[in-house]
Amino acid sequence: MERNKELDDILELLAGQRLGLAIEYLESFFCKYPELGFADVFDGIKNDYRLMADYWAGGYRDPQLDGIYRRLTRYMYSLTSNVMLRHIIAHVPFFSSSHRAVAASRRDWTVAAIQRDLEEFVSEVAMLQFEPEHIKREKKARIYAGHQSLMSELFNRIWLSEQWTEEQSHAYEELMLSPTVDVNDRALMVSAVMLSAMNVFDVNKLGLLINVYRRSMDDKVSQRALVGWVFSLGKGKERLFPEERQMVEELLKSEKVCEELTELQIQLLYCVSAESDNNTIQKEIIPDLLKNNNFHITRNGIEERDEDPMQDIFHPEESESNMEKVEQSFRRMVDMQKAGSDIYFGGFSQMKRFPFFDNISNWFVPFYKEHPAVAPVCDSGNNGKLVQKIIGSGPFCDSDKYSFVLAFTQVIDRIPQSMREMIGNGEVAGVARIMDIDNRSAAYIRRIYLQDIYRFFRLYPSRTHFYNPFDYRKGEKWHADYIFFAHSIFKGTALSKKNSEIVTFLMKRRMYGEAAEVLDCYADKDKDYQYYMLCGNVLLHKKNVILHDSLSGYTASECFRKAMECRPDDKRALMGYARACFYEGNYVEACDAYGELMEKEPDKKSYLVGYGVCLTNLERYDEALKVLYRLDYEYPEDYTVRRVLARALVGDGKYEQAKNIYLKLSGGDNDDAEDIVNFGFCEWFAGNNREAARLFARYLKTIYPNSTTDYYRERAEAEIIRSELGFIENHGVGMVDIQLMLDLISVEILR
Template sequence: MTIQDINKTYSRIIEWLDRKELKNVFDGLQGLIAGSGHYNFQDKLDELQETYKYMLRYRMDGIQDPMQEQIYRQIQASAYELADAVKLKALATDSPLYYYSRRRSLKLSCAIPFRNLHQQLGSVQDMKAADADIRVKQELEAACLTLFNKIWISDPLSTEEVCELQAVLQDEELPESVGCQVVSALLLGLEEYFDKEKMGLLFDAASSRKQEISVRALIAILLILYKYRKRISLYPFVSDRMSALAEALPSFTQIIQTIILRFILSRETEKISKKLWDEILPGMMKLSPTLGEKINLKDLNPEQLGDEMNPEWQESIFADKELSRMMTEFSELQMEGADVLHSTFVHLKNYPFFREIGNWFLPFTAGHSALESGFKTNKSELRLFEQMTQTSFMCNSDQYSFFLSMLQLPEAARSAMMGQFNEQTAEMIRQNREELLEKHSKVEQIAGRYIQDLYRFYKLFPSHLDFDDIFTYTLDFHNLSEVRPFISDAVSLTAIAEYYLRKNYFQDALTIFEELIKQDSENDILYQKAGYCRQMNGDLEGALKDYLHADLLNPNSKWIIRRIAVCYKTLKQPEKALAYYHRYEALNPDNLSVQISIGHCHLELKNYNEALKYYYKVDYLDTSSHKAWRPIAWCSFLTGKYDQARKYYKKILEAQPNMQDYLNAGHTEWVLQNNKAALDFYKQAVEKENGDWFKFYNQFEQDIPDLKKAGIEEDEIPLMLDQLRYML
């Protein structure tokens, strides 16, 4: 059985288990055992299958057994675990994947028992007493890496091993970094296969009084619950431990909510990197020294169904000028805690330090031997660099990258750099640190940095393709049945939904808004936001339904009235759109955008004279943009006011004409029997399309009915077109 066959068979078994097709599961397991030659699992498979057959027989005979459901769950859980165990054994010898190759290479070095590693790490006090002894520090760091690797590559943990690791987590004298590494190792190990003992240890870590360990453990728990969401309900202890944590941690719900929001923000990382290099930085480099210059915006139909949110939803309205946006966006993203530095450190993960997988998750300390040895002649530089990184938004992994890159500079260059810093700079660093602490709680900082550390690992680790990238998944933790009881309240769900909405994840937001509507069906804002999400997903009819419901609840919202009008207009129902535009007009009679939209509705309804009234009004009041010129010219043509149409097309052609303008001007001249001028305008229309006759003709053909109504004989049309083609 090849490695590919093993993986395919295992995947099929898991799919059958997810669908509870146990007969197929047992057949698949039999094939996997036989194909891999690991018959030591045969007795376990036979036992499971026999138990299942007995259960089915009792069920078919109608025998009521109160333990039946529990036995059924145990069979399923055991089948999952057996599939994992057979796969692990089958791939252990030959698989080239990083996990299995490291299991083989680390087998001897990780043979040391956990209790011995604990004793070795307990000598940390000796390290503090002999701080200058790099050798002692390196030995302890090596022991921590060995602990990490041993947990990561371990088989399902025995009861004795669990007790030894619990002792490590409960040891208050150990550095915080040890518990953090235990958590990360448990997470990576559980990513490979589910071990309920490792899961239990994560819950133990989440109960730690050391916040860094606790928050990291909660992040790991959520990730494992998501990965095994189709089987985790088979383990009742998980829900029990979650409830126990909720009781033990007063801020449990807030921490879970913070973690969820941070994972939503992590979705933005690649977009931020692209925007940073493609838009923000180039835009800032091109900034004019005179910031007061106005931006010329394109003359667009203002009543296209835009994506602007209701300003009433937000405490502040973002500036809509592109120049201002470019100048403020980077700092806004940074202060929000977004991962704005990912692209900066992409190429700084090739140092030998990062060859050890455990170092990707190591909490940052400037006292690490890899850094102190490089700064051994100037400890003040080390401390100043440490202050700089503490006031930044760097995750732990990036802080190590920063220090290691500084070590590549000659000592003289580093000293010259440090010479640029003075007391004023130190004060600025202190203020930045205080601002950071004020804007982001300790939990936010820990969660944000650890999630970024994870992101770096799954995206940049040299063998990252051998791992299942958690950041390619939706990670909608709020939908997990084990998490839902703690964040199902309206406040928590609203916070998550609002964040999805703000980050433009409209389907995710919509799902929550729909649930919130069930809880509060009289809340017009919820219908507004649900409608907006549907609109942004392209479901205009669904959006209109929600907007209409919101209008029933709050008939005085100008935003919703206008949304309904634009929806009807976009759905080609101008008569209904008119009714809502007139409602808006009554509330805001001086809005020229709405006036021109009313004119457009009348135009679509062929009420040309009525449309002209509104276009005239806009033209009279708006003396700068001339948005009404084109509709006035065309309506004048359609109503037989050809001299007026000619006057307006003349003004349009003197400004910034497009192909349609030349085409319509040609129609006007033709109707006025000025054939040569008509031909000239038609020729310029074709030239506007770079000589593409077919594009021109497609537009011309749509206007033939209007030309006929204006008095152009049908037989004259092909003659005019032929004459035009001879001129091209």
């Protein structure tokens, strides 16, 4: 979103309650942009501030001073936020054109008038049942067309609105809770409030969304309000608006609210994975579906293949095998959808270019078949029934339902008759049965709405003008709004008990940076065994993690040690400590930790392997080989054991034994680049310098194909020599030998 940095800085000052400096900066800003207005309001605040400051400077302290100062600061915040919005409207063409349309409207936009118009629509629709059929169709189209125009204007008016007073907020709240207003209208208004409060924080709009979530009896409205208030939370505004935290804490007294917030967080994480999930579908699942079914796609649409009459005679099992593969691929996609993946994003993302989606409100409007854009298709006899059966049986979000209907008229003639009959007979409804979806549950309604929002922020042509909660902004204090569990407002609240569940989920999806953000939000009283275990595991992936305040001073081993202090006899903590010490290069501590684990379970393979590796790295080869020979005997097909054994044999000077293992390791399915370089060391230390150089050259070409000679030389020095310098020198290799080997590697690379 195009925000003005000067105004953002002023809002930051006000959040920190530095009123005098904020007034000075805003006065300077008005000198550059006098056309934005608000001069009278600003002068009033400035004069009140000066009177207060002068009175205090004279040695008089008003008993109400703190309250007056806070009230003026909040007035100033409201004013600056309105200036911010007007500045955006004046300098962003999309906002300008939307605002002009709102300003040009001659409707009565008082809340009472809006409610009257919305209730009148409900009455008119109800009265249609008494009209003759030939009049009913035309009148119905006219009523819905007029209503859609009203809601589009109202949506724009709300999301472009300035800061609301408590009275305005309360009036709209009652409107959105009114049972006499159509539920789709109430849901759409909630979305407009969310969009407005996300762009420019407004504590009264936030309060409206929280109250609608708390009070609404309709899940379609309440779940939109839940998503809305979570996305509309202020960033560092709690000091200026303490009621924000009070409202949230009051909500969190309910276990149901905590459960829904946890579900919402997980659903958001599935949303941001939509692109990667789509890649999986396009590259792995769809090709199998197309290869093994009886249809193929041509430039003229989907065509049915002619069946080969001889196929069943010569290959009777192939048809059944193909069907099994199709079902397996289909079920894999269904399993992804069941888990929460947005499997339709990729396909429907190509269907958002219809003029329908030029209207911003249409991205958020709940699907209803009477919408003027889709009513002609939905009411068109058999085709209409076909459309309604498809969108009624599939778990599509509202945005995708509109896309489907709009695209349907262009492809209906290209769908094979057999497929149309299959859909018409309800066979496609099997999708819903397999997925066993309760499309009336709050979780389902929320997930579908999140998919609508995600499509807007990823596909709407003017999306860059809005603050996008799905972006991950590296380097900023607030990295990702979609990780709302990391918001400071939840720190130390009843929701904190769900933190471990979210961090664990993030780590399973390898989202370590996001996991670190949530861990940074733990209050000191919540830092228990589980916290330190999670911290240790996140820090084991330190290269992928942006370290925050509470993690920046820790190493992974220190976290696991603290977990051990919480539970001294816990094997998981001790195992974590052993692994962390190993990865940090502290092999002595790691070896001791693995030794303790072996005392508890002497025959556990992972402990023995870890112990053997540590002994090898400490060059205690005799001890290492005793352990590794045993493991090789007990697990003769374990390639990890064989690799460690070979390395220990090289270290102990048993080059022929090591060579035999490396020859068995190389060239098979388990061939590994590290095996090649270690084989090179084996040959080098055994005096086979040319063969060693060939192996090192092969390693470099495997890791860095098609690179320059200079780059290969640089990598050889860094990865083969410097990283293993101690190991090399301990085998009697001097600096001259090293330089000659580097030259020989360069020669072998050119062969």
